[in-house]
Amino acid sequence: MKYSIRYAAATLALLSAAAIPASPGTAQQAAQADLILRGGTVYPGGAAPFTGDVAIRGDRITYVGPKAPGGAARIIDATGLIVAPGFIDPHTHVNDALTSTDPASRLVLPFLTQGVTTAFIGVDGGGDPDVAHIFGLTKLEAGKGELEGFGQSSRDYGINFATYVGLGTVRMKVIGPDDRAPTPAELDKMVGLVDQAMCDGALGFSTGLFYAPQSFAKRDEVVALARAAAVKGGVYDSHIRDESSYTIGLKGAIDEALAVGRDAKIPVHIAHIKALGVDVHGEAPQIIAEIEAAQKAGQVVHADQYPWSASGTGLSAALLPRWAQDGGRPEMLKRFADAATMAKMRPEIADNLRRRGGPASLLITSGAPDVEGKTLEEVAKERKVDPVDAAIAILTQRETGVASFNQTEPDIAAFMKQPWVVTSSDASRGHPRYYASFARKYATYVKDKQVINLQDFIDRSTSVTAQLFGLDGRGTLKAGAFADIVAFDPATFAPRADFTHPTLFSTGMRFVVVNGQLAIENGEPTGIASGRPLPHRPAPGTCPSS
Template identity: 80%
Template sequence: MIRSLRTSSAIVALFAASVVMASPGTAQPDGGADLILRGGTIYSGEAAPFRGDVAIRGDRITYVGPKAPGTAARTIDATGLIVAPGFIDPHTHVGEALASSDPAARLVLPFLTQGVTTAFIGVDGGGDPDIARIFGTAKAGAGGEGEAGLGQSTRDFGINFAAYVGLGAVRAKVVGAADRAPTPAELGEMTGLVDKAMCDGALGLSTGLFYAPQSFAKRGEVVALAKAAAAKGGIYDSHLRDESSYTIGLTAAVDEALSIGRDANIPVHIAHIKALGVDVHGQAQAVIAQIEKAQKAGQIVHADQYPWSASGTGLSAALLPRWAQDGGRAAMLKRFDDSAAMARMRPEIAENLRRRGGPASLLITSGPGGTENKTLEDVAKERSVDPVDAAIAILRQREAGVASFNQTEPDIAAFMTRPWVVTSSDASRGHPRYYASYARKYATYVKDKRVLDLRSFIAQSTAVPARLFGLEGRGELKAGAFADVIAFDPATFAPRADYAHPALFSTGMRFVLVNGVLALENGEPTGAAGGTPLPRTPAAGSCT
């Protein structure tokens, strides 16, 4: 379960540099343990590390301290390993894997091999409003039993997951892909969908205001839906309208997210915070100042960040103006054949390409044959055409995924060191962040660049997101908590995936337990599935 966090006072401790915790060594109940991890260096969440044991029985931790009493069915020697809570990833695109009919896909091994035991889906406005189906709680005859609900009793999952209801999915269901405002009746229908999704366990409302057709939503529409989520104790999760200089600009987009949060009286979470593109490089400090000013005024605001300089998106989202996407793909293709539309579109595509850093900065990770693992510049040269023409030719065939190299290391480090920024992956196919984000953050920003120490990295990936999002019993190693536990080798925990080879498992994660189920043993998957859906409990009395 996920509890509701609605007040500033409930979250203030999250932004402290350290947390005072009870001394380790909570007594283990009688009856022994199923498993003891013995002699590892324990990072229990945010507290200082110590060497000791973690005992587990069933799906719960029964002891954390210097020496577990009693006996266990099995003891694992964790000497030399870091023992920590399972990582919590608050921004992912693994809903498709979790919905798969293939049990192997539902294990989500790219996450388990990094130590991720809990993920959030439905982000960027894509969250299906039928949350009851997603969690498998829909009743027969209500679109639940017998359909592809993620949480049906016949489904086994490698990881735990929570889910947002998304503006994009709600808008598509009621308004469609058109660039227009909803009618009052349609807005009422949309808020009703959000309200029901929240009562069925949604974490909150997610938006992807950068993407068409969500970009057509005006601020008032978003506030109305956010109020519906707020009434049930939810969170407003925002892919900003502009992380660069496409429309209103980065700082204005942050202001918009903050004002939506204030007007709707809802906590704000900024997804994959960044300064994207040459026009806004160096603006991280200005964004940090905006957010921390809002926090000082009593507003609840936090963010997540993936540890890569390249984002992942679609070629059309990166380059096409939003008006060119009005009405969806069929309308877009018609505009490609309209000389007047193209006369208007070409210079805008060229400008978007400039702000992204030029054609060499866009690596095609999925697309038509002959384009994958090549930059847009490479494709243009091979075809002896302008990069704009190359992009249009690719999009005529089908949408392409791109890794867009658009961030600077000083901006990445500035965001990463703020206590209200937690680790995420934004995991999506074709980008190494799916297989390697947590391993990369450790190897690059803890070991190599020393932007963070190990304790901060673990806190940002466990205890802090658990408290920010109200995940009861997760994110900490303590007696009574759920047994989401990892143990990794600090010398070998590292990514293998890169932009040319994005689907390679990380190394060095030795043991992973999800709700007490051993999912990774000596670095190898066991095939066991211990994950579960995590519906959020609505605010008391808000659902009837």
Template identity: 75%
Template structure:
């Protein structure tokens, strides 16, 4: 573990604590005791007391830790909780960076996020050794069946194997069904990845070329993940009215789960766009009917009215993306093709709320931080022409303001919907999702209470995905603990300033090491890859 000192001039940060167990009053010989905070253990009532840590484990949770400790932290007035678990992120590049500072993932630590899931939306590389940063070593050097990581990380992370990554490796970007041999090759890649520690199979069926995948292909890969005890995680085919509609896309995901015999997780659940506003209640009823019928189904959600995606994903017809970016650019120069394309782009722009509802968050110089409407006005062109001009230069990221607060609140209230960020560059959700959910939906709007927020950011998430010994403050669990000031914990990032670190986290402990101490980043890189152990007997 490397340890250097970093400072955050704007953020006070959170510390870690442990879970309520009826431990015996013995001398625990703790390295750290977090004393006198209001302890929210995760899936249990809060109490005022102590959390004691020795090495990378919690050794006591209760009213008063016995015996001496090397370090006592006064948590009076602070909320002490398990480290938050984010089940849908795009911090793969940060964790794969050659820069140790990037691998700390400060936007997460300053919100109390100590564990993240990667490889979402079908992006997960089937090469688990690469993702986990571990050397390909022989059996004599293995620990618990997996190679040791060769890098240091600020947070813990698990990963999916992705349909998109597997499909591109075997088929490429073309709009066609796989041959029998290609299907066998793809299922083998998924099986191997599962045996090497993948959580399950992720898909992004909204995005080309994954949008070209049909039921037999998806079910075959999901069955390969199911055989090893995995989860099916889906950015569903349509969150709006693009193709099969929101209800149809939920039906499809549920059908995949039933046919493959695999738990279904709906990524960043939402009702996206003017055509489906108000449908949250119907979608909730649809999912809960499946649950009552015995199917395992759950979801995550980020607390923002604007989604984040690519400009081409938001506006371009899927047929126009067949063959990849080069083929799409070529179609821009074909008048007959463009005439057909313009009508569909116009309808996609309408369902997104119009050009004023699309904010460019990354892209060509001069476009970032402006709406598509403003860019078109400045250039004196139609918004569709402005969008095509941007795409001719490079792909652009957008924040798309497309959800209603009523739908957001309806999903937040469901016990099977947990907190996530969908963290991506250029959108404030990377820096502030957990802080915003607390500040806006717990403190301000009171949509849920504090214990519900903590449980659905920790223990509920851990239980959904089988993360053993994390997500709760209890004796024997790994010491991922946070402590925050309930009066100050909140977001600073917004859509025009998306990279402002959140405030109010006083202490953050990752695997027993202080990553944030009195609002300062210590530089401790105590995070770990968390390869999932496959179903017993399912792997060689």
């Protein structure tokens, strides 16, 4: 229970607006700095802004205050810029970039150009249990500072990152794609995989209960695996079973997530919170009230949100009933070829299409060249077929990614205003959220629509996120913290990526510092890779080496 108390304390601090403040100019080192950001408007994270300096030596901040004492090897004039902690993205799909053999991919420039210096991967149940491999860690070595007890990374990264261990990967390793419960022996093996991953540095246990084969897991299975993460001080991160009205409904899925948290005695994080589809539009206030009631009852619950009305998913996940995905793609294709099965499946696909807002609401972002960049409605009209037939034909050819326009602005705003909802991207290929989520949230919801103010945006992209997930030394500008820092132009920080051109870098991010090194300088990448894997330290005494 030690970690539950810790997370509860962090949440209470957040809800009472008492995030850890910086203390400008007090008890800070006056030694020669490597770099000073001078004269910017400093938002330290969890405290009011002021005009002043941030000094760096090595990978740490040595001074935050009105005027840094002493000199520096380099001084950057930050007058007119917003200086803040590096942004932390708690829900991303950049596993492929970070594990790539290409050093340029591992820089993750779409994130750096938005100011994201730390990201979480392994979300939606996709976290590989082989955490040491994901982190690129060598054999364990002592005396290595932040990574002590975890060895050193054999790779260079542009950003810092943490990872979850996921239900989907664990289930596939032990059970495969089938719709069935694990045997007692299989469940023990799955628990063992989660247990070892937590000892190797996983942040917690993630699920994507909407997606097959994870959707085949019953609550008791999820609780058993979440409990293994809880013992090690982890977090339960969930793409809930239903964000709409597919199965148990949005409220039922929130109920389930909260029940898992209570039964497993683990903090609950709701991934990319939303009300998806026409059947649940307007339900945000009800969901907020339920979560806040759980918080008042002592449960640790929080969420993240991306600032887009369109989600990103697979066409099969959006439209096919879960029973049609039992056994994976080979079995799905057999069902497509069976007339009796299709007679049963077709009405369900049509209803799911209605739920999503119709064929015009599904934009194909990845797939065959002849359909990519078109809506399902456009493909159906070109081929002179029904949208359901068009979808089946597309899926028969290959799995296809879609942007699904399924949310309303009032629901987005309602969730965004909550102090326990932090910024994320859910970054995935083909969707502009990969390149532009933090820039869009600032430009659209701070400047244009004024849903939240600038300090709320910064705090819930930095210090609040760091507190909720126990990222010690990150998320705030204060002496002794790691030097992850951004400096952006408040007039020009904006997205360029959109659904037609999803891979355009954002503008206005002038300087980005990762662990004391300039990754973005005068708006341009330096090519310096100074990010690090961030292994989560398991609760003391719960692992052989802890």
